[in-house]
Amino acid sequence: MAMPSYTITINNVKKNVSADPDTPLLWIIRDLLELTGTKFGCGKGLCGACTVHYQGQPVRSCTLPINAALDGGITTIEGLSEQQSHPVQQAWMELDVPQCGYCQSGQIMAAASLLSKNENPTNDDIEAAMEGHLCRCGTYSRIREAIQLAATKKKK
Amino acid sequence: MKSKLHRRTFMKLTTVASGALIAGVYLQSCGADHPLATEHVFSPLIKIDTEGWVTLIAKNPEIGQGVKTALPMILAEELGAAWDKVRVVQGDYDTAYEEQWAGGSYAIILNWDLMRTAGAKVRQVLLQVAAKRMGKAVSELSTRNGEVQHVKSGETLPFGALLAEASKIPLPETVEFKPMDAFEIVGKRIPQIDLDQLVNGEMQYGIDIKLPGMVYATVLKNPVFEGGSGTWDATRARAVNGLIDILELDNKTYGGRLLASNSPNFVNGIAVVANSTWAAFKAAGELEVSWDETGTRKENTDGIFERFRAQLDDTMIEREDGDIAAARRKAASNYEAVYEVPFLAHVPMEPMNCTVDFREDGCEVWAPTQNPEALQKGLIKLFGLAPEQIKIHLPRIGGAFGRRYYVDYAMDTAILSKKMGRPVKLTWTREADIQHDWYRPASVHKMEASLNGNGQVTGWRHVLANASRKTSLGREGRPAGTEIDPYEFPAGFVPDLRLEYGHVLSDVPLGQWRAVGHSATAFAVHSFLDELAHWNKRDPMDYFLEFLGPARMVPVVDDYAFDAGRSIAVVEKVRQLSNWGSPLPAGQGRGFAACKGAGSFVAEVVTVSVGTNGKIRIVRVDAVVDCGIVVNRSGAEAQVEGGILEGLSAALYGEITVQDGTAEQSNFHDYRWMRMGETPEMHIEFIQNDLPPRGLGEPPLPPAAPALANAIFAATGQRIRKLPIRKIER
Numbered sequence: 082m083a084m085p086s087y088t089i090t091i092n093n094v095k096k097n098v099s100a101d102p103d104t105p106l107l108w109i110i111r112d113l114l115e116l117t118g119t120k121f122g123c124g125k126g127l128c129g130a131c132t133v134h135y136q137g138q139p140v141r142s143c144t145l146p147i148n149a150a151l152d153g154g155i156t157t158i159e160g161l162s163e164q165q166s167h168p169v170q171q172a173w174m175e176l177d178v179p180q181c182g183y184c185q186s187g188q189i190m191a192a193a194s195l196l197s198k199n200e201n202p203t204n205d206d207i208e209a210a211m212e213g214h215l216c217r218c219g220t221y222s223r224i225r226e227a228i229q230l231a232a233t234k235k236k237k
Numbered sequence: 238m239k240s241k242l243h244r245r246t247f248m249k250l251t252t253v254a255s256g257a258l259i260a261g262v263y264l265q266s267c268g269a270d271h272p273l274a275t276e277h278v279f280s281p282l283i284k285i286d287t288e289g290w291v292t293l294i295a296k297n298p299e300i301g302q303g304v305k306t307a308l309p310m311i312l313a314e315e316l317g318a319a320w321d322k323v324r325v326v327q328g329d330y331d332t333a334y335e336e337q338w339a340g341g342s343y344a345i346i347l348n349w350d351l352m353r354t355a356g357a358k359v360r361q362v363l364l365q366v367a368a369k370r371m372g373k374a375v376s377e378l379s380t381r382n383g384e385v386q387h388v389k390s391g392e393t394l395p396f397g398a399l400l401a402e403a404s405k406i407p408l409p410e411t412v413e414f415k416p417m418d419a420f421e422i423v424g425k426r427i428p429q430i431d432l433d434q435l436v437n438g439e440m441q442y443g444i445d446i447k448l449p450g451m452v453y454a455t456v457l458k459n460p461v462f463e464g465g466s467g468t469w470d471a472t473r474a475r476a477v478n479g480l481i482d483i484l485e486l487d488n489k490t491y492g493g494r495l496l497a498s499n500s501p502n503f504v505n506g507i508a509v510v511a512n513s514t515w516a517a518f519k520a521a522g523e524l525e526v527s528w529d530e531t532g533t534r535k536e537n538t539d540g541i542f543e544r545f546r547a548q549l550d551d552t553m554i555e556r557e558d559g560d561i562a563a564a565r566r567k568a569a570s571n572y573e574a575v576y577e578v579p580f581l582a583h584v585p586m587e588p589m590n591c592t593v594d595f596r597e598d599g600c601e602v603w604a605p606t607q608n609p610e611a612l613q614k615g616l617i618k619l620f621g622l623a624p625e626q627i628k629i630h631l632p633r634i635g636g637a638f639g640r641r642y643y644v645d646y647a648m649d650t651a652i653l654s655k656k657m658g659r660p661v662k663l664t665w666t667r668e669a670d671i672q673h674d675w676y677r678p679a680s681v682h683k684m685e686a687s688l689n690g691n692g693q694v695t696g697w698r699h700v701l702a703n704a705s706r707k708t709s710l711g712r713e714g715r716p717a718g719t720e721i722d723p724y725e726f727p728a729g730f731v732p733d734l735r736l737e738y739g740h741v742l743s744d745v746p747l748g749q750w751r752a753v754g755h756s757a758t759a760f761a762v763h764s765f766l767d768e769l770a771h772w773n774k775r776d777p778m779d780y781f782l783e784f785l786g787p788a789r790m791v792p793v794v795d796d797y798a799f800d801a802g803r804s805i806a807v808v809e810k811v812r813q814l815s816n817w818g819s820p821l822p823a824g825q826g827r828g829f830a831a832c833k834g835a836g837s838f839v840a841e842v843v844t845v846s847v848g849t850n851g852k853i854r855i856v857r858v859d860a861v862v863d864c865g866i867v868v869n870r871s872g873a874e875a876q877v878e879g880g881i882l883e884g885l886s887a888a889l890y891g892e893i894t895v896q897d898g899t900a901e902q903s904n905f906h907d908y909r910w911m912r913m914g915e916t917p918e919m920h921i922e923f924i925q926n927d928l929p930p931r932g933l934g935e936p937p938l939p940p941a942a943p944a945l946a947n948a949i950f951a952a953t954g955q956r957i958r959k960l961p962i963r964k965i966e967r
Contacts, residue, residue, distance in 0.1 A: 101478055103519075108514055112513045113513070128586070170436040215586070219879035222916060225916075
């Protein structure tokens with residue numbers, strides 16, 4: 082069976098891929114485009130490890146089929162900044178947030194999205210934005226602190 | 238870890254481990270390249286180049302516990318290296334490295350002296366060369382910041398300038414360690430190695446490996462524990478684009494359910510091979526399978542617990558001090574309670590995976606494993622390979638928690654690569670991960686105490702009944718050995734004491750977990766002590782301190798004694814930190830527990846709020862830890878926070894239930910774990926001392942559940958005797 086071709090815009094670059102229409106964006110990103118910073122955690126949109134930005138919004142790439150991701154740009158962790166210069170990444174490094182690190186791409190993408198819409202997130206705003214992101218190592222306290230730090234960095 | 242490098246790396250690191258001199262060679266994987274620098278390999282762990290760059294091998298599997306930073310910190314400290322001129326490279330599996338595994342909170346315990354010795358030997362050689370060059374006595378020199386220094390004159394020589402002569406001097410047999418008051422790296426808050434790659438997506442985990450010609454696979458395992466393989470109808474699966482092959486995985490043809498004692502073989506099932514991970518998942522979902530359930534027990538959790546409870550009356554004695562029957566007769570009162578804890582899964586964020594390139598000349602493996610030695614032995618057993626035909630790379634691991642101590646998923650992968658004749662990356666689904674784990678054993682604990690007229694404990698009986706992980710893993714010896722130890726607290730503290738074990742057989746696969754046995758026994762012991770305190774109308778912290786008695790070494794078993802003084806110190810400090818005894822708002826309560834594990838002492842106070850709807854909110858956790866010397870403050874605090882949250886998450890939500898021999902949970906919607914909004918404020922302090930460092934991955938976990946349950950009692954008067962708690966009926 083021939084597979085359809087799609088053109089997607091990812092990290093500001095147009096890419097052609099052949100895949101079944103129901104293929105989740107996650108596997109296009111990881112297996113075909115070899116951008117492995119976006120992680121597989123659950124396959125059901127339950128843990129947030131696969132979070133990327135689509136049309137500027139955080140989405141779970143493990144449940145978003147490729148044929149529903151054609152109408153806007155996709156940004157993955159690799160495209161968030163040059164040289165990890167995004168304030169969220171800088172704050173993450175300053176506070177040594179990751180433990181195993183596996184969930185952190187998704188956490189960072191969610192945090193970056195929050196701060197792009199809300200310059201002064203309250204604790205409740207942060208918790209609401211990060212609720213869907215599981216970290217098994219328990220880095221939540223440092224994530225919370227890093228988001229607050231990133232917010233102050235952004236204002237500078 | 239890119240494919241074009243892997244064969245080169247193989248050769249290079251083999252040479253490194255033999256300790257030979259390599260001139261003009263640089264490691265591409267370390268970031269900055271210095272092709273003009275000449276590098277001297279001093280030992281399997283330490284290389285220095287003429288530019289002064291020090292390359293240290295991080296030899297142990299990095300599972301998020303921070304060893305890739307902490308072990309090189311110890312090396313760098315003894316060597317006197319400048320931390321900003323240190324490169325750290327992950328080592329492959331190599332017996333030259335020794336103690337190359339992750340588990341039991343042992344990394345720092347076992348490697349403290351190994352790392353110090355390795356660093357000190359090289360320092361000694363550099364001092365010798367510098368002494369000759371400067372015309373000074375070795376005793377007047379020291380290393381610091383990548384230089385040999387003569388403090389009196391201010392004269393210095395950088396390491397890089399000493400290499401030509403240093404390379405001709407053999408390492409000394411014995412060394413003296415640096416005095417601890419001169420430490421400049423150990424004890425600092427040092428951000429972990431690789432932070433940039435962890436935040437920009439470049440870090441390669443095992444699941445990210447891609448090799449030329451590689452195919453992708455996933456597995457469907459027999460959902461019934463201890464079942465055989467299956468037969469399948471692939472009509473619908475064959476319609477999936479990208480499907481390559483469907484293969485049976487039957488461990489009967491590979492030596493059975495165990496690779497060795499304590500090392501389970503792969504679980505029976507079916508593998509689906511395709512040209513992408515998604516195609517493999519999709520085709521696997523389309524397979525119609527008839528599973529072989531011959532000889533399985535097809536158990537239910539309710540039935541398992543009933544058998545555990547029944548076994549409380551049919552036990553083996555694991556320890557007996559004095560005469561508990563006499564203590565019972567003489568007692569002013571006797572008190573008893575039964576506690577139950579469930580099976581638990583590990584669910585590391587990175588699902589089980591492995592990549593194997595099985596070639597005619599041998600086998601190259603990229604394995605997220607805590608236990609590369611078991612992996613090597615497994616491959617030798619299954620395929621008759623010689624050790625030198627097996628190359629095991631240790632990519633960074635997205636969490637392990639004991640799950641990756643077992644190498645079943647790597648055996649799956651090796652079989653598939655051999656059968657397919659090409660590299661295979663196997664990725665399990667989250668469903669496979671949760672339903673085919675080696676679970677933390679469930680257990681039932683009957684606790685009995687005899688008390689004198691002052692409410693003091695004179696007799697203690699702890700009966701634990703469960704299915705033992707030792708039996709599940711085919712290990713020799715007493716089945717109780719992994720479940721209740723002769724040195725279980727409070728052995729040594731009560732004159733009349735008996736520890737008993739009731740052994741039940743079950744098909745549920747059992748294994749390690751973070752603080753596996755202690756996570757269960759501590760809940761029973763420290764909930765029970767809290768009950769005794771309340772029964773006697775005493776403050777639980779005061780009662781516990783009185784129970785410990787004066788600061789002294791309490792002989793427990795053979796050469797093991799419990800340092801009551803260190804335990805008292807962490808309790809007293811957590812009393813202050815938590816403002817224990819100060820008033821709390823209505824609906825809130827504080828609970829306390831203090832445990833010793835992996836040589837470390839931890840006291841925790843949990844403050845909880847229980848709403849009128851029964852919803853539990855953990856407000857705050859205070860923890861004081863005495864783990865001896867703290868190697869990396871940042872990593873140490875992270876381990877304590879992580880251990881506490883894991884203990885609390887399991888206590889609140891963690892539970893695997895079994896129906897007809899099958900785990901009922903399958904993903905994060907029904908195997909719940911704490912999220913950010915549930916995370917309490919945490920206050921963590923370490924006791925400062927110069928005692929040798931002890932474990933930190935596990936010890937913060939066991940006190941969390943009893944401290945939480947005790948806090949709920951303080952808040953509501955309701956006693957939690959069964960985990961998980963979920964919510965309180967009000």
